[in-house]
Amino acid sequence: MTVRVKICGIRDQMGLDAACAAGADWVGFVFFSRSPRCVTAQVAAPLARAIANDGPGRIGLFVRPTDDEIRAVLDHVPLDGLQIYDDASRAAAIRDRFALPVWLAAGIGSTVDLPAFCAVDGLVIESRAPKGSDRPGGNAHAFDWTLTAGWTAPVPWLLAGGLRPDNVRRAIECSGARGVDVSSGVESAPGVKSPELIRQFVQAARA
Ligand SMILES: O=C(O)c1ccccc1NCC(=O)[C@H](O)[C@H](O)COP(=O)(O)O
Numbered sequence: 001m002t003v004r005v006k007i008c009g010i011r012d013q014m015g016l017d018a019a020c021a022a023g024a025d026w027v028g029f030v031f032f033s034r035s036p037r038c039v040t041a042q043v044a045a046p047l048a049r050a051i052a053n054d055g056p057g058r059i060g061l062f063v064r065p066t067d068d069e070i071r072a073v074l075d076h077v078p079l080d081g082l083q084i085y086d087d088a089s090r091a092a093a094i095r096d097r098f099a100l101p102v103w104l105a106a107g108i109g110s111t112v113d114l115p116a117f118c119a120v121d122g123l124v125i126e127s128r129a130p131k132g133s134d135r136p137g138g139n140a141h142a143f144d145w146t147l148t149a150g151w152t153a154p155v156p157w158l159l160a161g162g163l164r165p166d167n168v169r170r171a172i173e174c175s176g177a178r179g180v181d182v183s184s185g186v187e188s189a190p191g192v193k194s195p196e197l198i199r200q201f202v203q204a205a206r207a
Helices: 013-022 041-050 067-074 088-098 168-175 195-205
Strands: 004-007 026-030 057-063 081-085 102-108 122-127 157-160 179-182 187-189
Touching: 004 013, 004 195, 013 026, 013 041, 013 195, 026 041, 041 067, 057 067, 067 088, 081 088, 088 102, 157 168, 168 179, 168 195
Parallel strands: 004 026, 004 179, 026 057, 057 081, 081 102, 102 122, 122 157, 157 179
Antiparallel strands: none
């Protein structure tokens, strides 16, 4: 079974080219102003348009967005899906409103946090933001990967948080994940993607 991979926080052509060359299934664009990976619609639009039809899917990340904020991005940036940091009912409403696949990001502290039901298309299961962080994701912070091992997921899901080329294989084996999502672990500095780390990460995830 091929593990599916999302490379998140793409900000420039070099990172995008590396993700495409490595065979990533999705790339993520972060529309959250407090992120070191934040892109404007003007920056993301040419990158998203440059992706070939058989290239990675284009996912837009939003944190507690208003409809107007999402619409303002979609007016310029072609996206194939939305990753939403908000409560489950709001994520479902966004799915209905924009008729795009929606993945809900869920921060996990224990097995009781694992959703048994949801009205979205996918879940991104990651650690809760560490104390002091001003963003709910992209913190290079891992959780106990064994928490998901016995979970019957209601929809497809990705494992995220603190993954790197040197731990992603173990994370997949411990968690039972069939898809992984990474940002910090393939960067040489916050917000700066490393083509070599992207290559190593995808190779390790699928080894
Ligand atoms: O990347 C960010 O800065 C960010 C900010 C706000 C919400 C989400 C964000 N990133 C999400 C991701 O990149 C991934 O879904 C995931 O959290 C993995 O992050 P990392 O631990 O950095 O690999």
